[in-house]
Amino acid sequence: MLEPVLKVEGLVKRFGGLVATDNLNLDIREGEVHAVIGPNGAGKTTMISQLIGELRPDAGSIRFLGQDITHLPVHARSHLGIARSFQITSIFLNFTTLENIMLAVQAHDGHSFRFWKDARSDPRLREPAMAALEQVGLAHRAETVASVLSHGEHRQLEIAMALATRPKLLLLDEPMAGMGPEDSARMVTLLRQIKGSITMLLIEHDMDAVFALADRITVLVYGRGIATGEPDEIRRNEQVRQAYLGDEA
Amino acid sequence: MTPRFITRSLFFFMTLLLIEQFLNGLQIGLLLFLLAAGLTLVFGIMDLVNLAHGSLYMMGAFFAATLTEWTGSFLLGALLALPATALLGIVVEVIALRNLYTRDHLDHVLATFGLILFFNELARILFGVGGMAIPLPDSLLTHFEVLPGLPYPTYRFLIIVVGLLCAVFLYVLVQKTRLGMLIRAGATNREMVGALGIDIKLLFTLVFGLGAALAALAGLMAAPITTVQIGMGDNILILALVVIVIGGIGSIRGAFIAAVMIGLVDTMGRAFLPNMLGTVLSPADAGTVAEALSSMLIYILMSGVLVLRPAGLFPAPGR
């Protein structure tokens, strides 16, 4: 079998006395959608922050495509091909929708110590950015300032920015958070389109979406992975039902 | 006189000098602490950068000078100046600063910079360009022996005592009382205090008034040693800001330690650098350089602390 895209071994993160990530192991295989679920406070966002490089783990290692990235800074991981969408929408509110994406494209088009040429009219940025907008269905909002977009559109833009960096691995931190059923359905459709071409790690509370999208699921409780497997296995897993699904299903 | 006797008495003399300079540094540090305490409370709880805090220091000194003139008593003047400045602080908070809490630090800097300009001119109009002096009563003009062979001005010693008493008072206030609990909670989590159903506006106003009174106390105690001048708050304000940044914003304990540290560094620099530089420079030049150097020491100290500990020595939790 191929080496997994992302391999997390023995990851530990403590905040004072609280263990937010407790000896976590995780393998994400090429092309799969791997969902990580767990009750609130299970340490899901803390895990993502360590994968992306915003938090330093206290112990353990993270390998991406065979390379140890445990101590790489955020921007370097991005260049290796890891992208992230934020749980709380994190876009450039005073840029237009298109400019948001163009910035993402620019990040992966060489260095930006270019001081003279106008960036907004640069086809090398514009064209890929427009393509990414069309992919998520936001092209008609290209020239709108991002601050006036609706919540659902913010989420779409968030994904589009991550996609525009042409990632190999996409970390999705609750992409459906705060969405109505209609927007959620659109997001699921969108993610299904991408599925297969980009490996995804999905954190989500919306179980319908998780079971609709995920190839494998890891259940996180108090920072520990208590089970990993295909959706059916997880559904049947007694421990998981008790710890988590039991009180919802 | 044997050489040994000379060495010994030289050593003795140096020790006394060192103790005296230590007391001077402590005295300056404590004045700085009084100013910084209000600043760090306001900053910690309201998240407000108040450059006009130095103006309250100045106004407190002017009030004290004027009231001393009227009443003929320094003590009475000082006691009246404290509530007067607290009231002035409260008025400023209610009229101007209250609307700034939700803004960013840049807006705070600008608006309170405007207040500095206003108060400096107001003082110029009200109290004249020349500044004022606060004459000390004869009882405070004496010296007394702190240690055998070391006479020290009574008034400076009084400053140290008052400063330490204030530090204890603030410690008890913040650590032991209900108001202090709210202050600490506010520095960590503002929303929580609001959610507890506390009248947060009143709390802010009270804390601001307290800070103003402390600033006035610092100003009026410094006044007899220097003079009461327009802009006397501007430079010491920067020092107080340095203190709270080194100490960690919102931390009274940090402010105390940082203030004493800066007071000592500044005093020792001014006391000993001229002699050291005097071996290579002319006395006048040595004085110029030493003064600049000891001022620089403070900023080097701060830069060093911030490079090593970006949130100061005692960062407030949750910040």
Add this chain to the structure above:
Amino acid sequence: MSSLLRLKSPITTIAGSILLVLLGLVPVFAMLLDDPFMLTLFTRIVIMAIAAVSLNLILGYGGMVSFGHAAYIGVGGYAIGILAHHGITEAWIQWPVALIGSALVALLIGLLSLRTKGIFFIMLTLALAQLVYYLGNGAYAYGGDDGLTILQRTDFGGLLDLNDKETLYYLCWVLLVIVLWLTYRVVNSRFGMVLQGAKSNDRRMATLGFPVFRYRLTAFVISGTICGLAGILTATYTDFISPAMMHWTRSGDLIVMVVLGGMGSLFGPLFGAVTFLMLEEILSSWTEYWKIVFGPILLLVVLFARGGIDGAMVRGAAGYALTGLITLFLIYVVHYLWYDDWIPAAVVLAGAAAAILAIWYRQRREAVAIASAGGDHA
């Protein structure tokens, strides 16, 4: 509050261009009015405008609140003064030394301070600038805190004669135009996009793959160098250097100019510098205590007129802002024709108060409108 939208706003561009042209004609006005002091005042205004534009690059576009920008004015000025003191007056030595000196100091200050954020950044830039200030104070060989008179102005060979007031003025004016043009190119380039992106959301920028620190540091150095240029010109036109030119309140003045004019707007700092220094001039001729009026104006601008003059224009209060600027010019003229009169000052005050009230009223109406429309995108 869109910095990018503002750039596209035609009103600001038109007003800014008109102002630039008017500034270009100042020597003519000065000649017509036979008022040599006018040229001195406007030389100062144009130089401070250059410094304000340089601060705007990092403060307005990059969100870095440098509270120590006067340090670079000092470094640029001291380089000129010290070299002149040792008899080196050739421009091709003086100017590069001054500019490189400012760049190096900015690099050092930036390296240390850009690791911190928020108030700690403000304080570190302030503290490090204070270091430079006290360095000037301690430079006893160059006058210590008394400063140093420059006996001979920079020698441009046969090219320029800086002893000629008009020549010096036009040199400053041309440099201002160039600096504005440079800023325009830089903020719209890829580099500028990174700078503005990092102001808006630096966490996201890192996630996208930008090593934000390097870009910020570069912008910081560019800004410091341009500010050093303002220092060169300050030393040249005053024939004097002293630590006072880098006192922390001078850095405060620069921030005020930028914010008053409008942060992150190309012409904002120009409006700000002109308004600030003309207000200072007019108010101080009216009363010795001019700051008692200016301080509260500043407070009112912060409280009620966010986005400064430029913001007011974009929001549609262009009328007020333009009228204000033109009024300033007119009053300045009137003030010279009837010297020592209280009328001009009263008109300025009434005008400023009216404009601020109008802007405030308008903002409140807008706020009410947004609130009633259920603005949940805050």
